[in-house]
Amino acid sequence: RYPIDVIKIDRQFATHITDDAKAQAIVKSILYMAGEFNLTVVAEGIEKLRQLDTFRTLNCPSIQGYLFSRPVPADVMVSFLLREILYPIEACSLSSDTVPRFSVSGKVRMLTHHAQSFELPFSDIEAHQTSTRALYFSSKTLLPLSDATFEIRLSEGVQLVSCTVTITGQQDHQYIGEYTNPIEAEQIMRFFQSLRYRP
Structure with missing residues (x-):
C-alpha cells in the first residue's frame, strides 16, 4: 500500500x-x-x-558500492560515462588476459630494513597490476621479502605517483608490495585506471 x-x-x-x-x-x-x-x-x-x-x-x-569507484564529482562521472567502460578498482591491471600486455615503468628504493634506515639509489621496475592492498611489479634487482619498506615511483607522461610498500612475497615472477598507506593505494589505482582508459 x-x-x-x-x-x-x-x-x-x-x-x-x-x-x-x-x-x-x-x-x-x-x-x-x-x-x-x-x-x-x-x-x-x-x-x-x-x-x-x-x-x-x-x-x-x-x-551499489565502491567496486568501480568511490564517490566522484559530476565532471569526473561524465568522463567515466564517456569512456563507456569502468574497470573494477580491485582488478585494475595492466597485464590481465583481457587487455594487451604492457607495463608502466617506475623506480624503487629501499627505505628501511630490520628497522634500520637507508639512503640507497633507485632501481628500475615495471609495474603490472594493483589491487586495493598491493602493487605487483617486477625488478631485475633482488629485493628482500620481509622486514623492509620501499619507496616506489611510477610515471607516465606528465603523471607521477609514489607510494611506500612492504614486499610480502612473489607471484608469477612479480613482487607483491603491500601498501602502507591507503591514500597512496587509492592514488595508484586511479593512476592505473587513467592508463586503462587512454584511447
Missing part, C-alpha cells in the same frame, strides 16, 4: 554474502518477494569481485 518501488539490501549482507549460507538465503527471499511485488532491488556495499559474482549468481539486478 505504500509508494515503494525500490528495495535496498543493506551492506551488512554484502560483507558476508560470499561465505554465509544464511545471508544468501535471506537475500534470495528478498529477491523473491521483490519479484512478486514488482519492486526493483539494489544491493549496497559491493566492494569486491567475489561479492559481485555472488549477487550475480543470486540474480540480483543492481548493485
